[in-house]
Amino acid sequence: TDIGNEVTSLGVQIHGGMGFIEETGAAQHYRDARITPIYEGTNGIQSIDLVTRKLAANGGESVWALLDELKGIVKQVEASNDPAFGTTGTKLRDALASLERTSRWLLERVTSAPNEALAGATPYLRLFGATLGGCMLANEALAARAVSEADPQRYTTLARYFAENVSVQAGALERTVIDSAEAVNGADAVLLG
Numbered sequence: 296t297d298i299g300n301e302v303t304s305l306g307v308q309i310h311g312g313m314g315f316i317e318e319t320g321a322a323q324h325y326r327d328a329r330i331t332p333i334y335e336g337t338n339g340i341q342s343i344d345l346v347t348r349k350l351a352a353n354g355g356e357s358v359w360a361l362l363d364e365l366k367g368i369v370k371q372v373e374a375s376n377d378p379a380f381g382t383t384g385t386k387l388r389d390a391l392a393s394l395e396r397t398s399r400w401l402l403e404r405v406t407s408a409p410n411e412a413l414a415g416a417t418p419y420l421r422l423f424g425a426t427l428g429g430c431m432l433a434n435e436a437l438a439a440r441a442v443s444e445a446d447p448q449r450y451t452t453l454a455r456y457f458a459e460n461v462s463v464q465a466g467a468l469e470r471t472v473i474d475s476a477e478a479v480n481g482a483d484a485v486l487l488g
Contacts, residue, residue, distance in 0.1 A: 342416035345423065350398060351405045358398050365391055365430040372433050372454075375440075379451045383433055383458040390426040390458075390465035397422055397469045414479035415472030422468035429454070429462035 350358050369391060373384035397419060404412040436450035 338420065339417060342420040343413060345420055346401055346412050346416045347405060347409075350402055355398060355402050361427075362391060362395055362398075365427070368430045368434045368437070371437050375437065377440075377451065379448060379455070380433075380436070381455045381459060383429075383455045386458040386462050387426070387429050387433060390422075390429060390462040393465040393469040394422055394426045397472050400473050408476075410480050411476040414476040418468045418471040418475075422465055422472065425462050425464050425468065429458045432457050 365387075369384055369387045372380055372387065397415075401412050401415060401419060432450070432454040436447065436454040439445040439447040439450040
């Protein structure tokens with residue numbers, strides 16, 4: 296982000312006055328580069344909140360309830376036997392298993408080893424999004440099959456694409472959360488120390 300700011304700021308200076316800046320697009324690139332640290336900071340805060348407040352509340356009760364709901368969606372996808380779903384059901388079932396294992400791992404550490412839990416907060420948020428997003432798209436596809444004016448193929452194709460291209464990242468994100476706490480905390484010590 297620093298390089299993007301240095302380059303786009305220079306672009307604004309090179310193109311000069313307001314008219315030239317807008318015509319060349321330099322100002323838009325500068326705004327795009329400038330907003331990145333804000334998004335990243337927000338993602339970090341949301342990740343920490345997810346782990347320390349949402350997951351930790353009542354022993355993860357709300358997360359377990361959500362996972363049960365998502366498992367029901369996956370079962371419906373698998374029971375549909377619709378070849379248009381491809382491997383959506385399997386991919387989502389695997390993603391849910393990764394999310395559940397990771398959630399349990401984090402819940403065990405959020406109070407006993409908070410630095411380990413916090414080190415995995417951002418990849419955990421991504422894992423949650425990759426899993427939840429896939430399940431919600433699959434649920435939309437199932438709902439579209441029941442509505443006569445809907446185009447179920449469109450929804451099914453989108454759900455399949457997401458499951459087979461995004462949700463499949465869940466296993467790697469699980470490993471990142473569980474295996475990289477020591478590396479993240481070690482890097483923190485070296486970079487900040």
